[in-house]
Amino acid sequence: MAELNRSITPLMLWAMGVGCAFAGLFFGWNLGLARGGTLGLGLALVVVSLLYLTFTLSYAELSCAIPRAGGVMSYADRALGRSWGFCAGMAQNVEFIFAPPAIAFAIGDYLHLFAPRLPLLSIAFAAYVLFTWLNIRGVKAAAMAELVITAVAVASLIIFCIVSLPHLQLENLTTDALPHGWQGAVAAIPFAVWCFLGVEAIANMAEETVNPQRTLPKAFIAAFLTLAVLALLTFIGATGVDGWQTIVFKLDGSVSDSPIPMALAKVMGTHHPLYQLLYVAGLFGLVGSFHGLILASGRSTLEFGRMRHAPAFLAKLDPRQQTPANALKLNCAIGLLALASGRTSDLILLSVFGALTLYFLAMISLLVLRVKEPSLPRPFLTPCYPFFPWIALLLSLMTFLAILLSHRTLGFLYLALMFVSFVIHRRTASLAAPL
Template identity: 55%
Template sequence: MSQDTSQLQRTLTPTLLWGLGVGYVISGMYFGWNLGLEKGGTGGMAVATGVVVVMYVCFTLSYAELACAIPKAGGAFDYAGRAMGARGGFMAGMAQNIEFLFAPPAIAAGIGAYLNLFLPQLSPTAIAIGVYLLFTLLNVWGTHIAATFELVVTVVAVAGLLLFAGIALPEMSTTTLTENSLPNGWTGVLAAIPFAIWFFLGIEGLANVAEESINPQRDLTSGFGSAMATLVALCALTFVASVGVAGWDGVVYDASGQPSDSPLPLALQQLVGEGHILYTLVVVFGLFGLVASFHGLLLAAGRSTYEFCRMGNGPAWLGRVHPRFRTPAPALLVNMLIGIAALATRTTADIIVLSAFGALLMYSLSVISFLILRRTEPGLPRPFRTPGYPLVPYLALLISVSSLVALSLFNPQSALIFALIMVGSFVMHRLLPGRRLNTDAV
C-alpha cells in the first residue's frame, strides 16, 4: 500500500495527548457509573471502583511501556501480534475494536439524555444519531483539528466537574453517603464492576494515536501519567459529592422511577432546583464532558479499525486514509454505522457491559503480551520501563481476568453475545478468500 494511502500525520503534542487521555474518559464521570449503584449501592460501587483504580494504574503503567516501545496505531493488536503471533494479535485487536465500537454509542445515549433536558421535543435517540454524524465528520476532517477541539472541550468538562463538586461537597452528609450502602450484599461489588470500569474506560486509546504523536517515546509516558492522575482525582470528587447529597438511589432513578443517564443533574435538583443558573451550567458542562469522550473515542476507534484492517485482518479499504485529510475516513464511517445500529437496538447498560467485555479481554491480552516481550525481547528499546515489575503487571492481569470472570457470571447474555462476536469474526476471517492473519509489519 502506498505511503499516500496508509501513513498518518504526526501532529500531537504532550498537551494534546493529555487532552485526549482525559477526554476519552471524562464522560464516565458525568453518566453511566451511577448504574453501578443500582447493582451494588454506595459500598459495593466504592469497593468495585477502588479495585478498578488499582487495575487501571497498574495497567496503564504496563501499557505505557508497550506504547513507547511499539508506537503503532493498532495498540493492543500490534503488541499482542508481536508477542503471541497472528492469532493472538487478531483476538486482542477484535477485543479492542469491540471496546471502542460500543463505548461511543453508550456515550451518545448520554448526550441525548442531557440535551433532552433542554430540548424535550427531540427524542434522545434522534439527538444521539445527529451527534454521531457531526463528530464523525469532524474526525474525518483532520487529526490536529480534532485533537485541538478535544483539548478545549476537555478543559471545560473538567471545570464543570470542579464546579459541581464545589456546589455539592459543602452540602453532603455522611449519613446520606453511607445509608443502605450494600443493598445486594457483597455480591453487588462484582455486579458493579463494569460500571466502575466506565469511570476509566478508554484511557488506553492514547496508544492508538502513537503514530500521530510528534515524539511518541517521550510524550506518551507523560500523557498516560498525567491523564490517569487527573481522572482518579475527578472520580473521587464526583462519586462522593453526588451520593453525599442525594443518596445512591437519588442519582440512579429519575422522577418516573427509571434508571437515568444524567446523575449529576439529579443530585443538583435536590440542592438548587432545575431552574437555577448553577444547575444549567453543570448540565451544559456535562454536555462538554460527554462530547469530549464521544469525540475522542471515535478518534481512537477509527485508528484501531484502520490498523487492524491495514494489517490484513479485515477489508483492505478500511485500512486506508483519506488522500487529502490524512485520516482513516473509511474506518470512521463504518464504525459510525455500527454504533448507530447498537444505539437503536440496545440499552445504555447493555452497551456499557459489551464495551467492558472488550476492554477487559484486551487488557488481559495486553499484559500477557507485556510479560512475554519482557522475556523474549529483552533488548527491545524501552524509553519507559514499568516501575514495580513484575508485581505491577501481574496485579493488573489478576484483576482484569477476575473482573472478566465476574462480568460473565453476572451478565451471561452479554457474555454470549461477546463470545459469538469474537468467535464469529475469527471464523469469518478464516473463511474469506485471500485474507490472512497478518502482523508481519509490527
C-alpha cells in the same frame, strides 16, 4: 504504507486520554449504585483504580516500544502471533465502537432534561455524522476540539465538586449501602470500569504524536491521576447530597443517565443560573468522550485493515487529509445501528468486556516481549516490574470472570461474537500478508 501525520502535542494527548473516559464520570457509574449501593460501588472503584494504575503504567511501556495506531493489536501480534493479534484487535474494536452509542444515549438524556421536546435519537444520529466528519477533516483539528471540550468538562466537574461537597451528609453514604449483598458489589464492577474505560486510547494516537517515546508515559500518568481524583470526588459529592437512590431513579421509577444534574438539582434547584451553566458544561464531558472514542476507533480499525484482519480498503487514508476516512465511516455505520437498539446498559457492558480482554492480552504481551525481545528499545520501563503487569493481568481476568458470572447472557453474547469472528479469521488467514 501511508503514514499518519504527527501533529498531536502532549496537552492534546492528555485531553485524549481524559476525554475518552470522561463520560464515565458524568453517567453510567450511577447504574452501579442500583446493584451495589454506595459500599458495593465504592469497593468496586477501589479495585478498579488499582487495576488501572498498574495497567496504565505497564501499557505505557508497550506504547513507547511499539508506537503503532493499532495499540494492543500491534503488541499482541508481535508478542503472541497473528491469531492473538486478531483477538486483541477485535476486543479493542468492540470497546471503541460500542461505547460511543452508549454515550450518545446519555447525551440525549441530558438534552431531554433541558428541552423535553427535542428529537433525541435524531440528535444522536446527527452527532455521529458530525463528529465522524470532523475526524475525517484532520487529526489536528479533531485533537484541538478534544482539548477544548475536555478542558471545559474538567472545569465543570471541579465546580460540581466544590458546590456539592459542602452539602455532604455521611448518613447518605451509609444508608442502604449494600442493598443486594456482596453479589451486588460484584455486579457493580463494570460500572466502576466505565469511569476509566477509554484512557488506553492514548496508545492509539502514537503514530500521530510528536515525540511519542517521551510524551506517551507522561500522558498516561496525568490522565489516570485526573480521572482517579475526579471519580472519587464525584462519587462522594453526588451520593452524599441526598442518598444514592436520588441519582439513579427518576420520579417515574425509570433509571437515569444524568446523575450530576439530579444531584445539582437537590443542592440549588433547577432554575439556579449555576445549575444551568454546569448542566450545559456537563454535556461537554459526554461529547468529549463521544468524540475521543470515535477518534481512537478510527485508528484501531485502520490498523485492523493494515494487518489484513479486515478488508484492505479500511487501511486506506484520505489522500488529502491523511486520516482513516474509510475506517471512520464504517465505525459510524455500526454505531448508528447500535444506537437504534436503545440499550445503554448492554452497550456499556459489551464495551467493558472488550476493554478487559484488551487489558489481559496487553499484559501477557508485555511479559512475553520482555523475554522474547530483551533488546527491544524501551524508552519507558514499567515501575515495579514484573509486579505491576501481573497485578493488572490478574485483576483484569478476575474482573472479567466476575462480570461474566453476574451478566451471563451478555457475556456469552460477547464470547460468541469473538469466537465467530475468530473462526472467520482463521478461514481467511491465507489472505495477503499485513500491509
